[in-house]
Each structure stands twice: as structure tokens, then as C-alpha cells.
Amino acid sequence: MVGHDPLSTRVGNALFEVAGPQLTTRFRKEAEDETMPGDSVLLEGLPGLQSNAVFFLNLVPWDGDPDGVAVQVLRMGINTILSSCEKKGFRSVALPVLGAGMALQFPVSVVERVLMEEVYVFEEERVGITPFLIHIVIQSNDEERHEASDVVQTDKFTQKVRDPESTTMRLVLLGKTGAGKSHLGNTILGEELFATYPSPNSGTMKCQTETKTVSGRSITLIDTPGFFDTGRSEEDLKPEIMSCMTECAPGPHAFLIVLRVDKFTEHEQAVITKIVQYFSEEALKYAVVVFTHGEQLEKEMKIEDFVSQNKNLSDLVSKCGGRCHVFDNKHWNNNQPNNYRSNQFQVEELLKTIEKMVVEKNGGYYTNKMLQHVETAIQKRVEHIRHSMPDKTAEEIRNQAKTDVCNSFLTKLTGIATGALLGAFFGVAAMVGLAVTAMNNVMLMNAVKKAPALMGVSSAAAGEAAVGVAGAACVAVAAAAGGVFGGFIGNEAANDAKSPSDAAQRACEAIVEKGKSLIRFK
DSSP: OBTTBTTSSHHHHHHHHHHTTHHHHHHHHHHOSOOOTTOEEEEEOOTTOSSSEEEEEOBOOOOSOTTSHHHHHHHHHHHHHHHHHHHHTOSEEEEEOTTOSTTTOOOHHHHHHHHHHHHHHHHHHOOOOSOOEEEEEOOTTOHHHHHHHHHHHHHHHHHHHOOTTTTEEEEEEEOBTTSOHHHHHHHHHTSOOSOOOSSTTOOOOSOEEEEEEETTEEEEEEEOOOBTOTTOOHHHHHHHHHHHHHHHTTOOSEEEEEEETTOOOHHHHHHHHHHHHHHOGGGGGGEEEEEEOGGGSOTTOOHHHHHHTOHHHHHHHHHTTTOEEEOOTTTOOOOOTTOTTOHHHHHHHHHHHHHHHHHHTTTOOOOOHHHHHHHHHHHHHHHHHHHHOTTSOHHHHHHHHHHHHHHHHHHHHHHHHHHHHHHHHHHSSOEETTTEEOOOOHHHHHHHHHOGGGOOBOOOOOSSEEEOSSOOOOOSSHHHHHHHHHHHHHHHHHTTOSSHHHHHHHHHHHHHHHHHHHHHHO
């Protein structure tokens, strides 16, 4: 629909011919206010249609950028529609080649790629087990669409089975400075590969990755800077978080949350809060709590007994599936394989725990959309480097690709983060950290809604749940919507930036100017 008109596209008019005036009447009732790019309107039970429901979705017209604003809104739309269908209990959904009509003018190949990628993401992240059929509707006489679909499906299948590091377990060490992460990494790998420091207030400052075979298993360990480092702000940690993401892409098989046996204060609890903040609560389903300084345990006491004495610890370990182990990097360096107080014994038990967890998850690893985007970017960069530097080894090529992607994403991350923050402010209804409600300025909100730059077009099609062209709403409050578009604006502004600081400045200026234009428009 163009603006707020469900009849602004050929598909919308075709549906109107079947359903009649009820379509527009129901649309006005369900939509209420004007829709913005990223909004969806679900109409159920329209007369004359074979489908039970139709989604009308608001998209941004094709802007010429295969990874730009229009495509990002399209991704949101597909993802939210699929999620909505599952929540509604629909058994199937028909997705046309969204946006490839005259109104939106997306290239067919771009739409096919985005459709297939988002369907695969939905499949991997889906919680429900009820069968759900997804139809991708292609006109039978459209050779271009058939060819694009074949290429995308072949490429996606190849990408899914050719993980170059599929035989290696990727493990991320998390915890605060002084917990013993680097010592633990050396103990697991059986070699002094990670630098260690005597002071509890000093430690790892940069992400470091090491790969080694341990008892016949290929292990990649990513050591990370400690949370709550003295003198380091969260902004300082962002480059290392980005580095960690590129190093463990497409996702880690396990997070090793490292804590000391002798300490579990509010600071340790805050570490867990930070981990959830950066990696989501889903990460805990792929986590193992690993305690260091095991010599502090009472004689004959096992780590499970120690955990049971502290409710906070017990709750944490429970969220991690009951998985916990204990080491002592100083006192347990004996080679007694069946001795509980032996690092060799604990390493073997830890790796068995991780292997069991991986098997239970059908060989899966923790991932999210960010990690998937990172891996996709790495794969693209790998192909580019392989063609331009054919003499490099596969390992050298991937390492170079990870470095390039890390630098590129870090620059864009600065723009997106700054843009999202300022965009939330201009979205008016924002809540920042559940503590501060941003300015609830109805006049500014109306200006945002009426801004021509933010208006999109869409159409609709049919299935059990039919989906019209759009970016589906992934948030329910204006603040979040503002944040999304602020992020888009910030991202676009940061595209040509040469450094993170340059990106931040460009993003900030772009959002401020957008805000001024919205106020002038009103």
C-alpha cells in the first residue's frame, strides 16, 4: 500500500475485487492510525478468499542497495510475519516474491535471497514443533523468478553444509577480570598460549583466539577481556565484543562462564547480567559454569555441593542446564586421570559435558541474527580474498576476512548504536533501560508518522495466511520504531565513514538533521 491505502497496489486491488468493501472497512478498523514502514495489518476471515488471513505490510521502496534500509525493513517484515503466523497457530503461509512489483521495484534476485535467508533463520530459531508449511509463490511463466530461486536455494544449501570449521568446537571464555579465564584457557589447551597476569585488576585487554587439538578434539578458545575492568568503559569494550563475534562466527558451541569458588558477590551476579545483555538469555542454554580456585573447596566437597549452598549460584547453574565444573590452575596440575582434584580429569569431564550438550542440540551452536550477519559477511569477504589472493591458505584467507569484517562492522556498529539511541529520542515514546521514559511528545510523533521520507508502499497475496509486501512491525511502541529508523539513518550516514569516531559523528549529525526536518514538516 502507498502511504495508508491498501488498494494502492495491483495485489491489493485484486483482493478487493474478491472481498469487496469489507477489506477496506476492516483495514481501517484494524490499522487505526497511519502505518509506518515496518508496520503490518492482519485481516482475518475476509469473505471470498481461500486464505484464512491476509497481512498488509508497509515496505520502503527499493533504494538500489542490496543491504540497505529497504532490504532491512523487508527482513523485519518476513521475520515478523512468520513469527505472527506461528503465534496465531496458522499451519501454512504463502509468501509471494515480495516487493518485485511496479510499486516497490525490488530486483527479483534480491527478494529471493532475502526470503530464503529469513526462512532459514526462522527455521533454525523456531521454538515450536508443530508442522508449519512455508510456500514461496512464483509465477509459473516467470523464468527470471525460477532461475533466481534455483540459484538462491543452491547457494543456501551449499552454505549450510560447507561450514569450514564444522569439526571444531568454538568455546568463548566469559567472566570478570581476575576470575582466571586465561589460566583456564591454558589449562584446557595444555599449553601457555594466553598471557596471564598476577594482579586481579589487570588482565586480558584484547580478544585472543587459539586453536589446538585436545584428546583428539579440535578446540578453538576465544579469551575475552573481563567485564567491569577498572578504567574501561563499555565503549572501550565494543571493539572487543565485535572481535569476539567475528572470531566465534557463525556462533560458539559453548560459553564458559568463569567464576571463582571463593567469591560470588553482587559483582559476580552483575557479570551474569552483562553476559545476558550482550548475548541474550538464550546464551545461558549454551553455557557451562566453570569455577576456578578449586583448592578453596572443603575437603571431599564437590562443586555441586558448593553450588547448592548459594541460591544465586544454584539459580545460575540451573539456567545453564545444571552444567558446572571446577579447576584449580595452580594446585591441581597433577596427571591423575581419575582424581576429582586433577585438572586433567576436569578437562576431560568438561569436554564430555560440552559434547553431550552439542549432541542434545543436534550439533547446533548458539547464534543470533547479528552472528549470522557476521558470518555471511565473512563468507562474502572470503570469496573476494580467494579470487584476489589465490596463493593464500584457507586459514589465512578466513583470518583476513574476519579482520576486515570486524573493522567494517565496528565502524557501522558505531553508527547504528548512536543512530538507534537518537532515533529512540525522536521516536518520542521511548523507554531507556526501563528507567527513563523519553519525551512523550504527540506532536513530534505525528510529525514522524507524516514524514514523506519514512512512508513506504506495500501489497498483499494469499495462502492459509497470505502475506502482502511489507516490513512487519517487530516492536509495539513508537520509541522502538524511532530507534529502528534512527538506526537506519545512522547506518546510512556511517557507510562512508573511515573510523568509528567518524561514524559516530556522521550518525549523530544525520539523526539531528532528520529530527529538525520532521519538526519543520509538522
